[in-house]
Amino acid sequence: MQIHKLEKIWLAIGITMLFVFLGVLGVSAFAMGVKPPSEHHHRIDPSKVQETAPFNNPGLRPIGNLEYEAVMTAFTFGYAPDKMEIPVGSTVHFTVTSQDVVHGFAIPGTNVNMMIVPGEISHVSHTFTKPGEYLILCNEYCGGAHEFMKTTIIVK
Amino acid sequence: MTTKQNITLIQRFDSKDGKLVVAHILVAFIALLIGGIAGLLQTMVKSGTIKLPYSIGYYELLTAHGVLMAIVFTTYFIIGFLYSGVSYTLGGKLLPVVHRMGWTGFGLMTAGTVLGVAMVLTGKASVLYTFYAPLKASPYFYIGLALLVVGSWISGWGLFYQYKYWKKTNPGKLSPLFAYMAVVTFLMWQIATIGVAAEVLIQLIPWSFGWVETINVMLSRTLFWYFGHPLVYFWLMPAYICWYVIIPKIIGGKIYSDALARLSFILLLLFSIPVGFHHQLMEPGISSFWKYVQVVLTFMVVIPSLMTAFSLFATFEINGRAKGAKGLFGWVKVLPWKDVRFFAPFMGMLIFIPAGAGGLINASNQMNAVVHNTLWVTGHFHLTVATSVALTFFGITYWLLPVVTGRILTLRMNKWGIIQTIVWCVGMFFMSGAMHLVGLFGAPRRTAFTTYENQADAANWMPYYVFMAIGGMVLFIGVLMMVVNVVAMLRAPKGVEAYPLGEAMESAEATPVYLDRWRIWIALSVLLILFAYTIPLIDMISSSVPGSKGFITW
Numbered sequence: 001m002q003i004h005k006l007e008k009i010w011l012a013i014g015i016t017m018l019f020v021f022l023g024v025l026g027v028s029a030f031a032m033g034v035k036p037p038s039e040h041h042h043r044i045d046p047s048k049v050q051e052t053a054p055f056n057n058p059g060l061r062p063i064g065n066l067e068y069e070a071v072m073t074a075f076t077f078g079y080a081p082d083k084m085e086i087p088v089g090s091t092v093h094f095t096v097t098s099q100d101v102v103h104g105f106a107i108p109g110t111n112v113n114m115m116i117v118p119g120e121i122s123h124v125s126h127t128f129t130k131p132g133e134y135l136i137l138c139n140e141y142c143g144g145a146h147e148f149m150k151t152t153i154i155v156k
Numbered sequence: 157m158t159t160k161q162n163i164t165l166i167q168r169f170d171s172k173d174g175k176l177v178v179a180h181i182l183v184a185f186i187a188l189l190i191g192g193i194a195g196l197l198q199t200m201v202k203s204g205t206i207k208l209p210y211s212i213g214y215y216e217l218l219t220a221h222g223v224l225m226a227i228v229f230t231t232y233f234i235i236g237f238l239y240s241g242v243s244y245t246l247g248g249k250l251l252p253v254v255h256r257m258g259w260t261g262f263g264l265m266t267a268g269t270v271l272g273v274a275m276v277l278t279g280k281a282s283v284l285y286t287f288y289a290p291l292k293a294s295p296y297f298y299i300g301l302a303l304l305v306v307g308s309w310i311s312g313w314g315l316f317y318q319y320k321y322w323k324k325t326n327p328g329k330l331s332p333l334f335a336y337m338a339v340v341t342f343l344m345w346q347i348a349t350i351g352v353a354a355e356v357l358i359q360l361i362p363w364s365f366g367w368v369e370t371i372n373v374m375l376s377r378t379l380f381w382y383f384g385h386p387l388v389y390f391w392l393m394p395a396y397i398c399w400y401v402i403i404p405k406i407i408g409g410k411i412y413s414d415a416l417a418r419l420s421f422i423l424l425l426l427f428s429i430p431v432g433f434h435h436q437l438m439e440p441g442i443s444s445f446w447k448y449v450q451v452v453l454t455f456m457v458v459i460p461s462l463m464t465a466f467s468l469f470a471t472f473e474i475n476g477r478a479k480g481a482k483g484l485f486g487w488v489k490v491l492p493w494k495d496v497r498f499f500a501p502f503m504g505m506l507i508f509i510p511a512g513a514g515g516l517i518n519a520s521n522q523m524n525a526v527v528h529n530t531l532w533v534t535g536h537f538h539l540t541v542a543t544s545v546a547l548t549f550f551g552i553t554y555w556l557l558p559v560v561t562g563r564i565l566t567l568r569m570n571k572w573g574i575i576q577t578i579v580w581c582v583g584m585f586f587m588s589g590a591m592h593l594v595g596l597f598g599a600p601r602r603t604a605f606t607t608y609e610n611q612a613d614a615a616n617w618m619p620y621y622v623f624m625a626i627g628g629m630v631l632f633i634g635v636l637m638m639v640v641n642v643v644a645m646l647r648a649p650k651g652v653e654a655y656p657l658g659e660a661m662e663s664a665e666a667t668p669v670y671l672d673r674w675r676i677w678i679a680l681s682v683l684l685i686l687f688a689y690t691i692p693l694i695d696m697i698s699s700s701v702p703g704s705k706g707f708i709t710w
Contacts, residue, residue, distance in 0.1 A: 002665040007416070007466050014462040022452055025521045029448055034522050036447055038440035045702040076709045101707050102288050102373065104529050108598025108613045111525045113438055118290060118373055118704045120440035135611045139529035139600035141284050143291070143709025144213065147606035 037114045037124040046118035049073055049099045060084045063093075072096045074103040074116045076143050079136060079151040088155055091127040103149070104139035115140060128155045166654045170249035173239070174560035176258045178646075180236030181557060183266065184229050184549075185642050190273075191224030192635035199587070199628030203621035204605045214604035215282045215710060222285030223276060226387075226541065227304065228269050233549050234394045235261070235311045238338040240560055241397070242315055244655045245332035246322040254314040261311030268303025271296055282710040284602065286384070287360075289376045292706030295364040302356050305349050312342040330667055333414055334401050334657060340421040341393040343674075344386060347681060348429050351382030363706060370703025374441040375696045381432035382689065385454075389428035391541050393421070395548040398501055399468055402552070404658035406498045407491055409475030412467040414660040415667040420460035420467075422671060426681050427456040430688030434519040438528045441701075446692045447521065453688060454519045461512060468505065474661075496573030497565075497656070500551030503581055504544040511539035514592070529602075531620075532595025535588040543584050547577060550638055555656055557645045564651035569644055576637040583634055587627025594620035 003011075028034040049055045054071045058080040061069045070092050073080045086092065096105055096116050103116040105124075112126045128134070138149035194217040200206045201214050208214065239258055243250045250258065275281040281293035287301075319339050323331065355376050363371045400417045404410055411417065433450035436442060476487020492498045514536040517523050527533060554573050558565045595601075599617040608614040670676065 003416070004413070004470075006470075007463070010466050011459065011462060015459060018455055018458050022455055025451065026448060029444060029521055035444040036437040036521060036524065038438060042440070043699065043701045046704050047702070076707070101291050101709060102377075104600070106529065106598060106600065113525045113528045113530075115436075115439040117377070117440055119701045120374065122440045133612070135608055135613055137600055137608065139603070140288075141215065141218075141602040143707075144215065144282070146215070146602070147604045150608050150611075152611075 038120075038122040042121035043119060044097055044121055046098065046100070049097055054095070055097055060086070060092075066090045068092045070094045072105075073099055074105065074138065074149075075099040076101060077138075077145040077149040079105075079138075079149070082151055083154070084152070085154045085156065086128065088131050089127070089129060090155070091125060092153070093123065093125045095121060095123055097121045101142050102140055103142050105136065106139045107134050107136050107153070109134070113139070128153070131155045166652055167244070167248060168652065169240070169560050169562070169655065170243060171562065172255065173243040173250050174562070176250075176255065176262070177236045177240045177243075177560045178557070179262060180232045180239070181553065181642075183269075184232040184236065185639055187224040187228035187232065187269075188635060189639050191221050191229060192632055194218075194221035194224070196628050196632040199621075199625040202603075202605055203625040204618070205622075205625055213279070213282065213710070215284070216276060216279055218602065219276045219282050219284050220273065223272065226285055228273075230391045230541070230545070230549075231265070231304070231308055234341070234390065235265075235308065237394055237549075237552055237556060238315060238341065238397075239311070240556055240655075241334040241401075241657075242318055242338050245335050245657065246318050247325075250314075251318055251321060254318045257310050257314030257317070261307045261309075261314065264303050264307030264310065266307075268300045268305075268307060270300075272300025272304065275300065279710070286380065288380070289360065289363075289371045289373050290704035290707050292364055292708055295361055298356050298360045298364060302353065302361070305353055305356075309346060309349070312346055315339065315342050330414075331672065332657075333411065333417060333660075334397060336418055336672075337393070337397045337401070337421050339674075340425050341390065341397070343678065344393070344425050344428055345390050347678075347685070348383050348386030348390070351379045351432075352384075355379035355383075370705055372696065372701065373704050374439075374701065375693070377436065377439070378432065378442075378689075378693065378696060381435040382429070383432075385432050385435060386428045388537075388541065389424060389457075391545045393424060395501070395504065395545045396421070396424075396464060398548050398552050399464070399505060401658050402555075402656050403468070403498060403501060404471050404475070405656040406495065406555075407472065407475055409471050409478070409658075410661040411658045412470045412474070412661065413665060415665050415671065416463060416467055418667060418671045420463040422677055423460040423463075424457065425677060426684060427453055427460070429681065430684045431457075431519075433688075433692075434524070437521065437524045441696065442692055443695075446688075450688055451519060451521045453684070455516075458516075494570075494574065496570050496577065497551055497555045499574055500554070500577045501548040503577055504547035504551070507539055507547075507581070507584075508544040511536065511544055514539065527595055529600060530595035531591040531599045531601050534601045535591030535595055538584060538588045538591065543580070543588070547580060550577070550580075553638075553642065554645075555653060557642065558648060558651075558653045559655050561646065562650055562652065563645065563648040564653055565645070566648055569641055569648065572637065572641055572644075576634055576641065579630060579637060580634040583627045583630030583632075585627070587624050587631060590620040590623035590627065594624075 058071050058073050063069050098116045098118045106113040114122045134153040136151045198217050275294050275297040281297035283291045283293045359376050362368045431450050431454040433447050434454045473487045476490045479490045481487040481490050594617050
């Protein structure tokens, strides 16, 4: 099939840009570790979340200097724990699962944004460099009072 | 718009087939009207302007709006439109058996729609149009969905049958471009809907009846998105048919290249299905390698999109220069701006440029974290499907209804249509613009009015919600104008309008035969799907992930 010369030029430029772009995405994901969150395969029985460690005791735990693990459960229509407080500059590793339906987990103003699927455990880490009150909200419809589902992190 | 001498040359549209087309188009616009009312109320609730009476909930409206607009309006319109073109180009009328299949499909789809929407409106299926498990709707909601899909399959098989019969009775001839594209569109649809059919029939229906206790949630989500992304190409491809085949005729020009148009449709077939993971980038249970593979396949769609953009603007420019336009952009002036059949789809094309750019951001592996499940996404598909596709469908309606009913498009309706298009664009500018911006600040989609207990970030989103409501009201006026126009067209003066079918340029290259080798393309498509899905699916099924019980949380 003959393709018009101008069409060839147009496609060549477009396809080159496409591969450069995909290269950037690939290198940052696999060489620099900037992958989408929640890739891990950790399974949990969704009906036994409250009896399964560490989710039987959700909360914020220091694991180093300015480093915390936040073990959290999502349920209709809230998160446990209800409130967390950390000093400025802390890195928090969130470990979250759902007790019932699919939920969202997003902190506006940051790139923390992931799905919480029953039977799976989601992970994301974030360093809070500015003080303030951060909202954690559910951004996946989970039922009639979905709009009330939230918790907060206070960074001091 | 047709002179008397030409009437004898025009192939009249078969009146029996015309009824089938009109039936589909009418259901589409009834869905648009009801869905539009739900949409208007949503924007008002979300901005805190009104409170709904106790018995109506925000999420029931949201489910109805999504199902009616995204599934019912589009699917009915597409089947009506494609059947019209197939009837016209493949023999001038549908074969009796195809005609029956068309009506059977219509009947099943309508039964499914009525059942599904009844479940939504009675509060038994407030699961939104993605119906994510383990939210458990009434089994009759899922049965309604299954009927809708099976109905569309039968209509698709009818279309294939007509095409096959034509090929057999016209050996060695190149099939008409419209029919070729219609076949590709429905091939893609048949392959893609296997995913949602499997989810509904094997997982959701037995589970919602209580025959099995638990459901594999990750598997259900993956099956859904295997279908859920191709769905957007199912909306887009008929719009492309209009842009490639119909618009050149309307502007008085020729199709730039028949072969290029066919090749771009084949590429769409190949790259529209193995890409569903880009909707699941933020989920657990899928490794980042397979996510990245599907991101790469997603981006391949850039190639047919660029080909389409080139062809369309080449057609415009060559046509303009033939009419004596000078300078780099002189051809813009000679386009028929006052003809709604051109103006509405053209605005759709224009808006598709920012809409497509937004789509690239959504699918970009890491950048998705910024916008996932925010109002940005809602803004995005209100530009793509609700503007590019919807305006093109409106533009089609202005000639299709007169053609199939043996009436004419009056000057008054044409003018009303131009105003309607402008109203639509203005409404969408406010609504979608506000959605895109506030989404970047993290405002969630699919959420009723809330200030999150006066949280500072959430309070800053409120002005944008007000802009969304203003846009929603303007858009609702647009819906009403369109519905009025559809009714007016059905009562227009009798006459004969030509089916505006473009022809390829004389200088265009001959179409290679291999583009018509369906076995090759279907096999390649299946191979790509197997490559993109087999290992992740085995992983989801074989690992002993405990299933979920159902929940009714509304």
